[in-house]
Amino acid sequence: MNLETKLAQIGNRKDPATGAFNPPIHHSTTYxxxxxxxSTGFDYTRTKNPTRQILEDAIADLEGGVRGxxxxxxxxxVVGILTLFQPGDHLVLSDxxxxxxxxxxxxxxxxxxxSGTYVDTGDLSAVRDAISENTKAVFIETPTNPLMKITDLxxxxxxxxxxxxxxxxxxxxxxxxxxxxxxxxADIVFHSATKYLGGHNDVxxxxxxxxxxxxxxRLFFLQNSIGAVLGPQDCWLVMRGMKTLALRMQRHxxxxxxxxxxxxNHPKIEKVLYPGLADHPGHLVQAQQSTGFGGMISFYxxxxxxxxxxxxxxxxxxxxxxxxxxxxxxxxxxxxxxxDIPEDVRNAIGVTDTLLRFSVGLEHSEDLLADLEQxxx
Numbered sequence: 422m423n424l425e426t427k428l429a430q431i432g433n434r435k436d437p438a439t440g441a442f443n444p445p446i447h448h449s450t451t452y453x454x455x456x457x458x459x460s461t462g463f464d465y466t467r468t469k470n471p472t473r474q475i476l477e478d479a480i481a482d483l484e485g486g487v488r489g490x491x492x493x494x495x496x497x498x499v500v501g502i503l504t505l506f507q508p509g510d511h512l513v514l515s516d517x518x519x520x521x522x523x524x525x526x527x528x529x530x531x532x533x534x535x536s537g538t539y540v541d542t543g544d545l546s547a548v549r550d551a552i553s554e555n556t557k558a559v560f561i562e563t564p565t566n567p568l569m570k571i572t573d574l575x576x577x578x579x580x581x582x583x584x585x586x587x588x589x590x591x592x593x594x595x596x597x598x599x600x601x602x603x604x605x606x607a608d609i610v611f612h613s614a615t616k617y618l619g620g621h622n623d624v625x626x627x628x629x630x631x632x633x634x635x636x637x638x639r640l641f642f643l644q645n646s647i648g649a650v651l652g653p654q655d656c657w658l659v660m661r662g663m664k665t666l667a668l669r670m671q672r673h674x675x676x677x678x679x680x681x682x683x684x685x686n687h688p689k690i691e692k693v694l695y696p697g698l699a700d701h702p703g704h705l706v707q708a709q710q711s712t713g714f715g716g717m718i719s720f721y722x723x724x725x726x727x728x729x730x731x732x733x734x735x736x737x738x739x740x741x742x743x744x745x746x747x748x749x750x751x752x753x754x755x756x757x758x759x760x761d762i763p764e765d766v767r768n769a770i771g772v773t774d775t776l777l778r779f780s781v782g783l784e785h786s787e788d789l790l791a792d793l794e795q796x797x798x
Contacts, residue, residue: 424483424598425667431479431660444660446653447471468645472653476628476660480612483597485604486630488637490644491656495593495613496521497649498627500529502589502609504643506557508534513551514560515542517568517770519591520759528761542572543703549580558587564594564707567719567754567778568771569694571703574710578606587636593617593745598670599713603632609640616745617716620662620669624655669747669783673716676789677781681718683790689797691721691775717744718779719754725774727797728753734796737788744780749789752778 422430432444447470452463463469473491481489492498499522506512514526516539526537540547542561552559559581563572574590581588589609590602596617602610612618614626631637644650651659674697681695696707697714707714722728732740732753741750742757752758759772767773781789 427479427483428598428666429664431663432475432657435475444472444475444657446657448653466653467648467650470650470653470656472656473651476651476656479660479663480597480618480628481630483601484592484610484630485601486610486632486637487634488631488641490629490631490640491614491651491659492627492629492644493649493651494625495611495615495627496525498611498613498629500525501627501640501643501647501649502611502629503530503535504647505639506530506535509555510535510557511553511555512537512558512560513542513548513556514539515562515565515570515572516540517565517570517772518560518562519566520754520761522562522591523759524761541570542577543570543706545573545576545580548577552580552584552586556584556586558589560589560591562591562594563600564696564703564715564717566591566594566717567694567752567758567776569696569701569703569717569719571696571701571707573706574602574605574607582606594717595711595713595715596666596670598666599674599715600711603630605710608632608636614659615743617670617673618663618666618745619659620666620745620747621658622743622746622748624658624662626651626655626659628659670713670715672783673781674713676783676786677714677716677718679786680779680781680789680793683793684718684720687797689723689727691723694719694721716781718781720777720779721773721775722777723775728775728777731777731796735792736795737784737792738779738796744778746780747783749782749784750780752780754778 435444450466477489514537538551540551578588588607590607592610593613611629614628678697684690685693695718739750
């Protein structure tokens, strides 16, 4: 089936007893055994839950993996993946990662002997040069958050396979509707499902998909042992959101292209970072490995004093910290999502006091243009 059909049918035909279109929410934490040595397949909800199983199967199918895992948040998913590694292991990571991912790497896992080197993973020679004897994985965001850098996934996968290491991809910004890293050779893909997959700013969740059975078994052991699983009510909410993912991503993408062109031509804007623009350095690579450019734009204003002006004057667009919902919102990464990254590191990679990140929502593009225009006036 086509992806749109798979999305619309998530959860359907899972309750043959009633014929319900939407699956029941199984709140039970424990399940009866038929007899000694036998199980229904469900014993204790931390290990396996019928509602969570539907969501995990759905995301595995959408991403083309063997098994999916639903976590209590996107960061719980990141920690679950990083727990695969041992003291002495080394990772190569995108240099402008989401601040929360940087925080857990530097303030949690580094103290356990797991180190990381941050490079522009769009530069394949930089990736290759950063790999050492103890490197176990390349950890990628593409597009990156917030600088919208693009990584050639096929190129990184080739390098990783030459060194027998994993390729791990954060696919939050594009979702499986636009990009499927496992089909390009990646080993693990994950999402902050709070964002586009849930899609309504009403659920906190993380999703992970493994390409191989071996990785799936290791991730399952860690998920079950740590226990940061997604509750059944939230699983249902994510599935509810995913049913309309195709339509929403089409609108996010269409609106973002219009607004990126407007910002690119505005006299108070220094630079627009959006892969859908023909002059973006990653435009051609993105076009070759995805079917769309998404709804995320970052842009630099010409003067720092323009930042509070915009944030105070926007009316329809919200000044808020998340992304991927129906409502448009602007974030100030240096003070919000990337505040835990040292200032010198932020400035070096380009997360400066003139950078704003724009999650373009589902509103009419004319209304969004009018709000931006009056805020910048």
